[in-house]
Amino acid sequence: SVLTNFKYNGDIRVTDLSPTPTDLVNTKTTAQGGGYNLVPFLHYAAPISERVVFGLSVTVPFGLKTDYGIDTELRYAAILSQIKVIDFGPALGIAINDGISFGLGVDFQRASGDFNQIAAANSTAFDTLSQNTLSGTAWGYHLGLLYQVTDSTRLGLSYRSQVVHH
DSSP: OEEOOOEEEEEEEEEOOSSSOOEEEEEEEEEEOOOEEOOOOEEEEEESSSSEEEEEEEEEEEEEEEEOOTTSGGGGTOSEEEEEEEEEEEEEEEESSSSEEEEEEEEEEEEEEEEEEEEOOSSGGGOEEEEEEEEEEEEEEEEEEEEEEETTEEEEEEEEOOOOOO
16 A cells, blocks of 8 residues: 655646736635555466466556545646556466566556546636546557575576556
């Protein structure tokens, strides 16, 4: 779990789009956008044979949520901003001998996001909620190598490919 503290303390100024701009809002404000967020994960491994193991990981490699609420003057800049990524990573681990093993797997990621704010027109009476959402999927892979130097010492090397969401 992650406890975030996104406190805004500053000026908010919203002007209309007329040829002679008029301030619709011009004030100091304070807003708290953080909170308590869970970061779940799951790791599972099952032997297939004496030298091969299947593994599955479900993790959250990235997540962020800021919610300033609709009741603050900050609503003209941001109400809710959040991004969530869940990674599903099936993998195989293979022991070459008693001292060297390697692993490989794929990463399937599901991403979603929300970016909401209030759009102001010529008067705060015409405030309009602007809700923007996104979602998508992307693929990647990961590799690993493990060498057991002694009974109590292991050296490892791992690589995780880039995963690009559009």
